[in-house]
Amino acid sequence: MKYNSLSVDKIDPRQRAWVEVFPNAIRENTQVVKSLLAENCLLMAVVKADGYGHGAGTVAQAALEGGAANLGVATLQEALDLRKLGIDCPILILGNLVNIQDLDACLSWDLIPTVSSAREALLCQKIAQSHGKKFRIHIKVDTGMTRLGCDLATVLSLINLIDTLENLLLVGIYSHLALADGHRYGFSEEITSLQEQRFNALLSNLKDSHKNLCRHLANSAGTLRDKALHFDMVRVGLALYGYKPFEDFDDNCFLKPALAVRARIALIRDVPAKTGVSYGHNFITNRPSRLAVVGIGYADGVIRALSGKISVLINGCFYRQVGAITMDQLVVDITENKDIQIGDVVTLLGEDRGSSITPYQWSQACGSIPWEILCSFKYRLPRVVI
Numbered sequence: 036m037k038y039n040s041l042s043v044d045k046i047d048p049r050q051r052a053w054v055e056v057f058p059n060a061i062r063e064n065t066q067v068v069k070s071l072l073a074e075n076c077l078l079m080a081v082v083k084a085d086g087y088g089h090g091a092g093t094v095a096q097a098a099l100e101g102g103a104a105n106l107g108v109a110t111l112q113e114a115l116d117l118r119k120l121g122i123d124c125p126i127l128i129l130g131n132l133v134n135i136q137d138l139d140a141c142l143s144w145d146l147i148p149t150v151s152s153a154r155e156a157l158l159c160q161k162i163a164q165s166h167g168k169k170f171r172i173h174i175k176v177d178t179g180m181t182r183l184g185c186d187l188a189t190v191l192s193l194i195n196l197i198d199t200l201e202n203l204l205l206v207g208i209y210s211h212l213a214l215a216d217g218h219r220y221g222f223s224e225e226i227t228s229l230q231e232q233r234f235n236a237l238l239s240n241l242k243d244s245h246k247n248l249c250r251h252l253a254n255s256a257g258t259l260r261d262k263a264l265h266f267d268m269v270r271v272g273l274a275l276y277g278y279k280p281f282e283d284f285d286d287n288c289f290l291k292p293a294l295a296v297r298a299r300i301a302l303i304r305d306v307p308a309k310t311g312v313s314y315g316h317n318f319i320t321n322r323p324s325r326l327a328v329v330g331i332g333y334a335d336g337v338i339r340a341l342s343g344k345i346s347v348l349i350n351g352c353f354y355r356q357v358g359a360i361t362m363d364q365l366v367v368d369i370t371e372n373k374d375i376q377i378g379d380v381v382t383l384l385g386e387d388r389g390s391s392i393t394p395y396q397w398s399q400a401c402g403s404i405p406w407e408i409l410c411s412f413k414y415r416l417p418r419v420v421i
């Protein structure tokens with residue numbers, strides 16, 4: 036079969052639907068967060084899940100330019116992707132690596148694994164010994180998250196074991212906060228301070244030879260909430276992407292959203308009153324209506340649970356999304372404005388002429404959290420770096 040010669044690279048990524056990413060915002064947010072830290076406190080930019088959907092390479096580069104010293108990812112592949120882009124700063128893998136091949140790759144690519152058990156420590160030792168190298172590792176301890184990490188009760192014996200393993204170099208120790216972002220959980224401060232106390236108690240029991248480990252506990256919420264949680268490094272994700280970890284966070288640090296989701300109007304329909312719209316006819320027009328069909332759907336990451344619960348921006352004005360969001364399209368009621376045209380740009384998230392829609396609004400509408408909203412945009416949406 037013969038295809039015409041138009042290169043796929045020449046197709047404008049802004050024809051249908053796309054995500055705009057603003058590295059300048061990431062850079063500035065990093066500077067803002069950095070300015071809140073003590074001079075010798077390091078900033079780790081958390082760029083897992085493809086930089087919270089923004090594109091890990093773009094985010095990593097901008098965060099490093101803004102003053103981040105380290106990167107944090109969840110998986111080995113995420114770390115390798117950054118190394119292959121030529122990023123050579125320390126990269127900590129926050130997830131557990133359980134098999135020998137992954138740990139081997141980790142050592143070869145100078146990545147730092149998180150160790151939470153004797154099994155992992157012994158595997159790292161075996162690999163490092165076979166390569167005649169030292170393996171730099173961080174220990175993770177569970178102070179109350181009840182997810183990854185070594186139990187508090189056994190962490191000192193794990194450290195003692197690591198001390199006997201010649202090819203391991205313990206360079207960091209950390210834990211993760213469960214409720215720092217969650218005033219909504221009611222008892223968050225109590226739990227956060229309990230986690231802080233447990234972490235401090237552990238640190239005070241470390242031998243002198245471990246006093247210069249890089250100690251870290253805080254995510255965005257912990258970082259913005261309380262300097263006592265900063266220790267030697269903070270691990271910041273959400274704030275670098277421009278959002279405070281809880282909406283009513285009362286501070287004067289200004290963060291700029293680093294992403295916008297936009298799509299174009301594919302069709303405009305004039306329909307009479309009492310017309311059922313989209314699958315299930317969950318929305319029935321109550322007047323003669325003008326409807327815009329927008330080329331973006333749940334297969335792009337506009338979650339179906341948002342159906343009928345969001346508004347979009349067109350030329351700086353809000354319009355209601357109506358009926359079920361489908362895989363590839365959604366419908367917007369534009370009856371009020373006869374000037375809107377096919378091809379006009381619709382902003383689903385982000386700013387348009389001074390008005391904006393935030394992941395908080397979406398997450399409140401569908402019972403999610405901003406983190407999940409940001410990670411929901413699929414590969415079908417090209418990332419356009421502005």
Ligand SMILES: Cc1ncc(COP(=O)(O)O)c(C=O)c1O
Binds near residue numbers: 081129253254274
């Ligand atoms: C271990 C760890 N540290 C830090 C972060 C960053 O969290 P945030 O995006 O709330 O700053 C995450 C994200 O989930 C994490 O899993």
